[in-house]
Amino acid sequence: MPPTRRIYRREGEESRRSALITATQSLVAEGGPEAATVRAIASRAGVTAGLIRHYFQTKEELIGASFRALMDSMIQTGADAAKMVDTSPEGRLAAFVGSTLRPPVMEAGSVVLWAGYMHKLRNDPDLLAVHEAAYLAFRDTLQDLIAALPRKAPAAQHRAEAIAINALLDGLWVEGSLLPDSFAARELITIGLRSTGAILGVDLLKPTDLLPEFGKS
């Protein structure tokens, strides 16, 4: 008998590409880069392996695209929280801080996914540029929020403050994602807000009683 051939639907290019990218991300998050083989990716995306080379010339290209997508989504979450208009400057900064310290950003999967791409940055200048751009975009958002605060601080200081707070949030994000059981429920958010406030000389804990509502999509 003729070998029964798999039935399939034709899908738009965008749909297939994003399905492959999503599949790649979930595999890297679960089992690291070595788990993201072309066959595993294809299987999870519901297609066969050969299709990958139809949309991405090489596997590296797919890896790069999925890294880009991750970075985009990370800075997007923060940018959304920073855009809230009907709030005080302190409230927007607090919302920004909070959004990075709770799911979906603060999750074991995100950190592991991010770490999984890390070593590729050293050998691939394009990927490094993506990383640098995302880092600077995140920091610039932060710096704008800092500049909007009602306080007397020289603008020259804003850069250093943004670097410090960005680092603080990164560190809390990593630790909280990797060791979720080592911290009480909202402990890291409180610590993030208090420390950010200390660095900037403002009080962020007061206006954030409503914070659990912020950042919900």
Add this chain to the structure above:
Amino acid sequence: MPPTRRIYRREGEESRRSALITATQSLVAEGGPEAATVRAIASRAGVTAGLIRHYFQTKEELIGASFRALMDSMIQTGADAAKMVDTSPEGRLAAFVGSTLRPPVMEAGSVVLWAGYMHKLRNDPDLLAVHEAAYLAFRDTLQDLIAALPRKAPAAQHRAEAIAINALLDGLWVEGSLLPDSFAARELITIGLRSTGAILGVDLLKPTDLLPEFGKS
């Protein structure tokens, strides 16, 4: 003619084990976990692949040992800087901060190496325990330094402060290692000292004019 067999020396167990661990680390740092194949590791360590299984029952065991070695060396550097006796409490804390923000800790290789092991933490409880122990050891050293400061702050606050400063240093470490060209020479150390001081309410910049001398081995 008879195939010439490779000449070799017998080495002590400790020497071979550490050679294999070092080789594993340098390969992971350079090309990520996927570059650390048994053959590459053996070649770099100057032995043949089969020998690995003589010292480590499986490759995973070797990976675990090299992760342990990395974590040990990381916390050791900080502990050494914190142990300086003939200095003020502020001076010791400043030395601790500085030691994490300069080589050999702050290096692209270190971060990439650390990130390379990351995803294994999710599936291997033993490795996760190693990571947690190292993280807590680092934080405890920090907390002791904080407790020794001459200031009026409730001891209950020390834990939160140590978590925050640890996160800050982690974040600066990652960013500085990954994007070394984005920061001026001692910029990150200054930022680390100023921010740590702000979180704790002390001045760390003053007593650290000699800081470049600290932490040199």
Add this chain to the structure above:
DNA sequence: CGCTTGATTATACAGTTGAATAAGAAGGCT
């Protein structure tokens, strides 16, 4: 000095990897 021991090498193996190619199916065009 000869012998035993076990550290080390060499070879083999089954499975998997990323990539290449050819065949077939779906849908748009006229």
Add this chain to the structure above:
DNA sequence: AGCCTTCTTATTCAACTGTATAATCAAGCG
């Protein structure tokens, strides 16, 4: 309808993976 381009699958390939096992040689001991 019929053709033609684009998408999708199936199959193949050489290279590489971790592990297992057998052969061999270095070195310490009697």
